[in-house]
């Protein structure tokens with residue numbers, strides 16, 4: 728039986744670090760579904776497509792091939808770089824993420840990748856929509872200020888020039904867009920374990936989830 732771990736939560740909740748560390752500790756695959764929304768966001772932005780042009784979006788998605796090989800995404804055969812990581816692309820990702828055809832397109836690929844795998848999948852709707860029968864479901868959160876602080880430090884360390892207030896504003900806007908959309912909104916699955924990471928070290932959280940996985944997946 729596969730062991731699929733769904734980790735959902737808002738931007739900056741620590742889910743990426745936790746999911747990556749956990750996957751490494753378990754020797755499982757790791758899938759970042761946010762990166763896939765960022766890929767679509769950047770792709771459509773570069774084509775000057777507006778989020779209201781549903782017909783054009785559907786047409787463009789037919790020309791977009793996203794592959795996942797050895798932990799690396801490829802778009803129409805080209806390796807995806809860090810350019811999808813900017814706050815601006817995050818906003819586009821979040822905007823296009825509210826469009827049903829975009830979600831159907833990516834959900835299908837995400838299900839194919841996770842099918843019968845031992846995998847840690849992180850996102851917003853993994854436990855609710857993508858893999859509702861995941862063996863372990865976690866909903867990770869933290870205060871908006873703490874999340875902005877983390878995102879700010881992360882980008883600063885990467886050499887990206889950003890202001891704290893801009894990051895906080897982006898987080899507030901994205902929380903609103905992600906939780907208020909009609910389709911697959913950011914929400915905790917009823918059977919997900921809620922973890923607030925505001926005052927917890929990410930290592931502690933990884934160990935806590937690791938314990939749950941060992942028990943549920945009988946590893």
Ligand code: DC
Nearest residue numbers: 738760761764820821824850851852
């Ligand atoms: O995890 P992230 O910040 O890189 O995600 C970027 C955006 O993609 C996020 O604001 C909402 C969207 N997203 C989504 O709607 N569903 C997912 N499973 C993952 C991300």
